[in-house]
Amino acid sequence: MLALFGVMIPFFSMAAQQPEIVCIQCHSTMPGKLGEPVKLWRGSIHAENGIACNACHGGDPADAANAMSPARGFLGAPKETAIPDFCGRCHVGVKNDYLASAHGRALGRGGPTCVTCHGNHLVLKASLNLINEQSCSRCHSFxxxxxxxxxxxxxxxxxxxxxxxxxxxxxxxxxxxxxxxxxxxxxxxxxxxxxxxxxxxxxxxxxxxxxxxxxxxxxxxxxxxxxxxxxxxxxxxxxxxxxxxxxxxxxxxxxx
Ligand code: HEC
Ligand code: HEC
Ligand code: HEC
Ligand code: HEC
Ligand code: HEC
Structure with missing residues (x-):
């Protein structure tokens, strides 16, 4: 929880001065895979809680020219096996439970990652409805x-x-x-x-x-x-x- 606040406080103070960050300004004008994340993200629980593009992907949300520079902490899009650590920076307890589970042990070898079940940009409030035959029988019986x-x-x-x-x-x-x-x-x-x-x-x-x-x-x-x-x-x-x-x-x- 403390770790979460540590991540969030600098972000909130920034969001107060910068309502439309450069990531959204630029990406919302782009077609296909580069623009879609903006539309999906707008309906997410992360948008609702002020967790914007740079909170997950890093980078500089105030400087369009250097927004995606690794020197400004830009992480890019994570590879499949890096997703649990990517999401787990904030959801530490969940990450640890996941990594210790049969799913975490099968990471990179057919096991699901966080986004298999929650999606990547349109993450919604979690509920038991996520456990359903259609989703859970993609890889094994229900x-x-x-x-x-x-x-x-x-x-x-x-x-x-x-x-x-x-x-x-x-x-x-x-x-x-x-x-x-x-x-x-x-x-x-x-x-x-x-x-x-x-x-x-x-x-x-x-x-x-x-x-x-x-x-x-x-x-x-x-x-x-x-x-x-x-x-x-x-x-x-x-x-x-x-x-x-x-x-x-x-x-x-x-x-x-
Ligand atoms: C001036 C336009 C512009 C701005 C500002 C911008 N992007 Fe991008 N972004 C692009 C373009 C063009 C690409 C595709 C080419 C590339 O990867 O460089 C891209 C690609 C990406 C990718 C995919 C990279 C990958 O590894 O596949 C992510 C993630 C991303 N941007 C996040 C961000 C974030 C977060 C910010 C703000 C901190 C941001 N972008 C700001 C134009 C922009
Ligand atoms: C909750 C964390 C999170 C937030 C917030 C987030 N992303 Fe992403 N993004 C991801 C993950 C995880 C991936 C890798 C997707 C995958 O493998 O399913 C990704 C992938 C991408 C890609 C590559 C898409 C592709 O299909 O190649 C782009 C571009 C991108 N994000 C842009 C953005 C932009 C712009 C924002 C803000 C509107 C944003 N993201 C907000 C987690 C996030
Ligand atoms: C920068 C911190 C941060 C990152 C990175 C992050 N989240 Fe979140 N997430 C939050 C916050 C803050 C909330 C809203 C408060 C809460 O419910 O914990 C939230 C809420 C959620 C919820 C809803 C929780 C509930 O109570 O129902 C899910 C599910 C979730 N995130 C999944 C993910 C996934 C999957 C990723 C990676 C793609 C991710 N998060 C990355 C900060 C983050
Ligand atoms: C196999 C599907 C699945 C995978 C993989 C998965 N989740 Fe979940 N997650 C769920 C379900 C189902 C719930 C709802 C549980 C409940 O209602 O108590 C949930 C609940 C949550 C919550 C809200 C409850 C809490 O403990 O705070 C968060 C946050 C979350 N997941 C994040 C993640 C992250 C981060 C990862 C990857 C490290 C991940 N999940 C991997 C299915 C999954
Ligand atoms: C992307 C593939 C994939 C998806 C989707 C998936 N699983 Fe799994 N699951 C696995 C793999 C791989 C294992 C480990 C091998 C096995 O036991 O079948 C596993 C094992 C399990 C186990 C046994 C754990 C143990 O310790 O014995 C349970 C229970 C389970 N999954 C529940 C779920 C639920 C619930 C969902 C849906 C929310 C789900 N799975 C979605 C791949 C998946």
Whole structure:
């Protein structure tokens, strides 16, 4: 994370003064393979987060004449085997998981790289939809992918449901800070599961993560119970007050 900020801060301060960098100015006018990256990139999560051409490819985004000079840090387009390091400068944890996995070990020998699954310029927010028969059966059968997806889908559904319950309590004014922090930590751990593509590991870790989610569910159940009790106590108090008012009224009538 710190490494990521290190990369991003110099970029953001530059982006503030330079809304349209020279890379985009020049490449957006070019046909075919040289212009296409600009169009694709505009719709990406990287564009949304201020990660422009030079953040990935290096070079000087403020000097058209020397933009692609290696002396200005230009890296060019990475070869297939260099892609994990290229993307991994910012996504360090993912890179390490990937390199240790069956996919990383098959790099350059038929294994997928980051862009095989995420694309290169039109990278979108990641989700379990990336695990699908069409994409994952390009090189092998879908069976192991199906097991991984099922375990992860079950866990993700739990996370989404818990998130909705916490949000509802928060809207009621309950202090949910601790629960939110717990869910955040579990969710982060969950999202590091995939790149190992190790069926047994994903199964085992999913079970552990689900145990932690069940603890959060128990805390929420406790909140539900005490909320219900308070509601009943409230209703009893209201009913009592009404009964007292009625008695008083009847008493007055009898004395009148
Ligand atoms: C004045 C026009 C111009 C500017 C400015 C410019 N480019 Fe290029 N770029 C080109 C042309 C022409 C090519 C194809 C010929 C070549 O590779 O030199 C190219 C090629 C590339 C390639 C492919 C190289 C490869 O190895 O296949 C990348 C990546 C690239 N540019 C990125 C950038 C980035 C990043 C910037 C800004 C820092 C930038 N360009 C600025 C004109 C430009
Ligand atoms: C998230 C990182 C990333 C960003 C941001 C990015 N690129 Fe690329 N670019 C790549 C990768 C990776 C490749 C190698 C593509 C491959 O092998 O699939 C590439 C390849 C290219 C090529 C060579 C295309 C070809 O097919 O030969 C050009 C030109 C290029 N990029 C220009 C740009 C321009 C211009 C921008 C800004 C609008 C940009 N890139 C932004 C990662 C990025
Ligand atoms: C200069 C830093 C940098 C480089 C290099 C980079 N990214 Fe990113 N990437 C980011 C930032 C910043 C975000 C948005 C914040 C986030 O979600 O982490 C992001 C988001 C993503 C996401 C969405 C994450 C999510 O939460 O759903 C994916 C997928 C992704 N990048 C893949 C790639 C791929 C593939 C490459 C190489 C082609 C690459 N990135 C290169 C900085 C970078
Ligand atoms: C075999 C396909 C595949 C490959 C190869 C792959 N990814 Fe992913 N990636 C996914 C899937 C599927 C998810 C969504 C997992 C989830 O929802 O928890 C994901 C999630 C992500 C995320 C968001 C979650 C997180 O941990 O931050 C980032 C960033 C990311 N990938 C970057 C990369 C990078 C960088 C590489 C290369 C080093 C890479 N991916 C290689 C399929 C792949
Ligand atoms: C470009 C080819 C390619 C694509 C696309 C691909 N894989 Fe793989 N995958 C491989 C190779 C090569 C291996 C290692 C040999 C083997 O076990 O089949 C592998 C192995 C695996 C394994 C077994 C890992 C282990 O430790 O035993 C799983 C699970 C897997 N892939 C899941 C996926 C999923 C999920 C996707 C789609 C998001 C996907 N693969 C897409 C090439 C690919």
């Amino acid at each position: 069976e192991r992918a199906r097991v991984i997806k099922a375990a992860m889908k079950e866990t993700e559904d739990m996370i989404v449901a818990i998130d909705a319950r916490i949000t509802a309590y928060k809207a009621h004014g309950t202090d949910t800070g601790k629960l939110e922090k717990e869910l955040f930590a579990v969710r982060n751990r969950f999202h590091t599961l995939f790149h190992n593509v190790d069926v047994e590991l994903v199964r085992r870790d999913s079970a552990q993560i689900q145990d932690e989610l069940k603890k959060i569910q128990n805390t929420l159940q406790g909140l539900d119970d005490s909320y219900r009790k308070r509601k009943i106590a409230g209703a009893v108090a209201v009913a009592g007050a009404l009964l007292a008012a009625l008695l008083l009224h009847v008493l007055r009538k009898t004395y009148d």
